[in-house]
Amino acid sequence: MNINQDSFLILFSYIEEHSTSPLSSEDKEFIRELFVYKKIGRKQFFLKQGEICKYCGFIINGAMKQYSVDDLGKENVINLYLENWWVADRESLLGSKPTIYNIEACEDTEILMISQEGIKEMTKVPAFNELTKRLDMNHGIAMQNRVNNAISLPAVERYNNLFKTHPAFLQRFPQHLIASYLGITKETLSRIRKQK
Numbered sequence: 001m002n003i004n005q006d007s008f009l010i011l012f013s014y015i016e017e018h019s020t021s022p023l024s025s026e027d028k029e030f031i032r033e034l035f036v037y038k039k040i041g042r043k044q045f046f047l048k049q050g051e052i053c054k055y056c057g058f059i060i061n062g063a064m065k066q067y068s069v070d071d072l073g074k075e076n077v078i079n080l081y082l083e084n085w086w087v088a089d090r091e092s093l094l095g096s097k098p099t100i101y102n103i104e105a106c107e108d109t110e111i112l113m114i115s116q117e118g119i120k121e122m123t124k125v126p127a128f129n130e131l132t133k134r135l136d137m138n139h140g141i142a143m144q145n146r147v148n149n150a151i152s153l154p155a156v157e158r159y160n161n162l163f164k165t166h167p168a169f170l171q172r173f174p175q176h177l178i179a180s181y182l183g184i185t186k187e188t189l190s191r192i193r194k195q196k
């Protein structure tokens with residue numbers, strides 16, 4: 001089995017795991033036609049600030065970060081992504097507007113990419129349609145929780161929540177990215193980790 005075959009098996013498994021509808025062999029063939037396999041090297045970009053996001057990516061293997069850069073050149077991390085996560089700037093993808101974000105590989109990354117038109121076509125697949133509804137709902141809840149944590153919790157509780165919900169982040173991403181994602185300084189994160 002080649003790398004593309006393995007990638008699609010991972011995607012098919014993910015779709016079926018997150019929906020009550022099985023994928024038929026016709027569904028799987030249809031999906032294969034709509035997605036494109038791509039390797040993105042470490043420190044290479046899936047999307048750069050100012051571009052229009054044309055694809056949504058499903059991470060097969062690797063890690064990515066989504067961030068903006070402020071006027072002083074500081075990176076502000078808004079999302080971290082690992083295997084079996086979807087990556088895109090939703091506002092740019094859906095609104096065909098230039099993005100204010102960069103999405104960059106933190107490790108060598110393999111993804112399956114689908115265009116906005118492909119996503120519309122995929123709604124013909126019941127399992128994928130169910131999956132996207134569930135993902136939209138989960139995304140809304142996660143964003144609500146993330147904003148609430150950022151504005152109402154002290155740094156140590158934000159770290160503890162991240163440790164509980166995404167422990168792999170703490171092993172896969174460097175400390176400065178974790179600090180930025182949590183909205184704290186590297187020094188504060190270092191103090192919190194020493195207390196553990």
